[in-house]
Amino acid sequence: MASREGDMWSEIVASGGLQPPHIGVVYGRRRVEESSGRRIMDARGSFGGEQRPSFPRRKRTSWNRSLSIRGRESIFVAPGAQLQLQQKPCRVPKRPPKPCNRVKKTTSGPPDMRKEKAYFEEVDAFELMEESPSPKTFQSWTIGNQSIDHDLPAILERWKISRLARRASSEPLFDIMETPIIPSVLSNNSTSSSLFRTPERDTRSGRHTTGRVIPLGYTDVSLKSTAKETNIVTSLGKLNIKEEPVEDSIPWTGEALTAFEQLLMVCKQSVPVTLAEVFSAYCELESIKKLGEGTYGEAYRAGKTVCKVVPFDGDIIVNGESQKRSEEILEEVLLSLTLNNLRSNQGDDEKKDSCNGFIETKDFRVCQGPYDPFLINAWEDFDAKRGSENDHPKDFTSEQYYIVFVLADGGTDLESFALVDYNEARSLLVQVTASLAVAESACEFEHRDLHWGNILLAQDESPDTNHTVSFALQGMRMHAVTFGLNVSIIDFTLSRINTGTAILFLDLSADPALFQGKKGDKQAESYRRMKEITQEHWEGSFPKTNVVWLIYLVDMVLHKMKSLALGAKVDRELRSFKKRLASYESARDCLADPFFSDLLLEDAELSSMPQLESDL
Numbered sequence: 001m002a003s004r005e006g007d008m009w010s011e012i013v014a015s016g017g018l019q020p021p022h023i024g025v026v027y028g029r030r031r032v033e034e035s036s037g038r039r040i041m042d043a044r045g046s047f048g049g050e051q052r053p054s055f056p057r058r059k060r061t062s063w064n065r066s067l068s069i070r071g072r073e074s075i076f077v078a079p080g081a082q083l084q085l086q087q088k089p090c091r092v093p094k095r096p097p098k099p100c101n102r103v104k105k106t107t108s109g110p111p112d113m114r115k116e117k118a119y120f121e122e123v124d125a126f127e128l129m130e131e132s133p134s135p136k137t138f139q140s141w142t143i144g145n146q147s148i149d150h151d152l153p154a155i156l157e158r159w160k161i162s163r164l165a166r167r168a169s170s171e172p173l174f175d176i177m178e179t180p181i182i183p184s185v186l187s188n189n190s191t192s193s194s195l196f197r198t199p200e201r202d203t204r205s206g207r208h209t210t211g212r213v214i215p216l217g218y219t220d221v222s223l224k225s226t227a228k229e230t231n232i233v234t235s236l237g238k239l240n241i242k243e244e245p246v247e248d249s250i251p252w253t254g255e256a257l258t259a260f261e262q263l264l265m266v267c268k269q270s271v272p273v274t275l276a277e278v279f280s281a282y283c284e285l286e287s288i289k290k291l292g293e294g295t296y297g298e299a300y301r302a303g304k305t306v307c308k309v310v311p312f313d314g315d316i317i318v319n320g321e322s323q324k325r326s327e328e329i330l331e332e333v334l335l336s337l338t339l340n341n342l343r344s345n346q347g348d349d350e351k352k353d354s355c356n357g358f359i360e361t362k363d364f365r366v367c368q369g370p371y372d373p374f375l376i377n378a379w380e381d382f383d384a385k386r387g388s389e390n391d392h393p394k395d396f397t398s399e400q401y402y403i404v405f406v407l408a409d410g411g412t413d414l415e416s417f418a419l420v421d422y423n424e425a426r427s428l429l430v431q432v433t434a435s436l437a438v439a440e441s442a443c444e445f446e447h448r449d450l451h452w453g454n455i456l457l458a459q460d461e462s463p464d465t466n467h468t469v470s471f472a473l474q475g476m477r478m479h480a481v482t483f484g485l486n487v488s489i490i491d492f493t494l495s496r497i498n499t500g501t502a503i504l505f506l507d508l509s510a511d512p513a514l515f516q517g518k519k520g521d522k523q524a525e526s527y528r529r530m531k532e533i534t535q536e537h538w539e540g541s542f543p544k545t546n547v548v549w550l551i552y553l554v555d556m557v558l559h560k561m562k563s564l565a566l567g568a569k570v571d572r573e574l575r576s577f578k579k580r581l582a583s584y585e586s587a588r589d590c591l592a593d594p595f596f597s598d599l600l601l602e603d604a605e606l607s608s609m610p611q612l613e614s615d616l
């Protein structure tokens, strides 16, 4: 099937679009035998009684999978906090620090963590005692017959405090004192939607303000007070949510939870379990099938779920990359939890912003041990049939840690999925745009890596003939026509989000290779375009990066439509839509484009759907 792959690319090149993927050898990786010539016929997709063909995956190029020097960073926000323009984009250490159990002493003695300690104990006691938590922000999940509740605000708060504590303990004093402090102001008139918002574009400088935000009543220990006398101890003292005098708090014993310990807590585990234990909660181990792979994760089908296994904290290089660290995993978990909170159940119309377009994360589990033989079988099976670009997992030792993301099955990625008509293409575009618009509105979400491997498509098996998906955008309930195709967005590794407590982002400037993809390649150009837009202030809010990926998506659709030969009208329509997209500033703007007008329905219009469907 290598030749068909070649054809696909030459078609795009001929159309003035994509260049063939640049495959530069950066890491000495195992090559997949070309002769294995694989064409994937995905039995999951059928249309009009026929099998829906799927395209073979393009080989990942070294530049697009390399995030060799990573570091997920975070800054904390408080309601009403005003961001100040930062002199330079903040750089992160080349490698995230190793998790450690002890808070190291600084030159001015151990940080005073009495309030944080008290807070931890309060949160922990609450988690242990709570039997049926009721706050709306609680997300209930199920594993087997067990119901699992995640208190996102408490998790975020605990994570924030320990992060600050770690920074205080691990950074030399001069680093901590380097950045000027910016006082935050809480306006009593703040509306709920403006509470967590990163300030709008600074019209004088022509770019967004991107300084660090200091939580109200908190002082980020990486920041220095304008008043020189503020020292680390008092800074940390101010971290507490309650404004009690420090002296009244319980004594500090010098210990703070590491990211690893917090990961365990989020997973409601006291110790890691084995991979087999996790998988056996969802399926018979013999039935496990590998579905796909990324640089960091291997995705397996386990019963009705998909389990993505990501090794972390180990020293061995995996797939040419250093393994992720607990800190990064924890922040990815926080990101997934935040996006999970956008989900709405049937009849749940309370949320101002909601959608189901981001893959549902059903659970997370921390595992340890060698790779399970059943997973190795599934891995080898996939390799034999489709050819894996990843390293064989046999080398993992009994010390190795993994996080397993238990996800809903989102179907087949767009790269391998054959769209059968223009309606499916339009539905794909409206669903992705609506999801991005909702997440943008709810939490300043930017995906920042929405290539066609990160969009999953599945045919709607439900008996409901309406074929719509519902979402709420700024309090307005809407329905998008799906034509029977459900779209899920995955992989939030590069994403930026404002959780309301913190801004989570990845400093992409630490990975220059990401911007060195071949000229003309649509995906490579998208990273470069994001770099122009953000001016490398990756912590800032730039919803236009979502528009960049929507434009990329139209290009992918144009390419896919070519093989359907739908004619000049469709081509013209898509191209003029793409042109208009370039003038928009956010996914929300894009959603208001006339291209979507007959694909979006308000509540009252839903009843006329069958009519509408035949009209389209």
Ligand SMILES: Nc1ncnc2c1ncn2[C@@H]1O[C@H](COP(=O)(O)OP(=O)(O)OP(=O)(O)O)[C@@H](O)[C@H]1O
Pocket: 065, 291, 292, 293, 294, 295, 296, 297, 298, 299, 306, 308, 359, 407, 408, 409, 410, 411, 412, 413, 453, 454, 456, 490, 491, 493
């Ligand atoms: N929920 C899911 N349902 C179906 N398939 C999935 C799901 N999650 C992941 N996959 C498959 O696994 C592949 C790899 O997943 P993903 O992109 O999340 O991994 P990753 O290691 O984070 O990737 P990257 O290299 O882009 O960082 C996807 O392209 C898809 O084929």
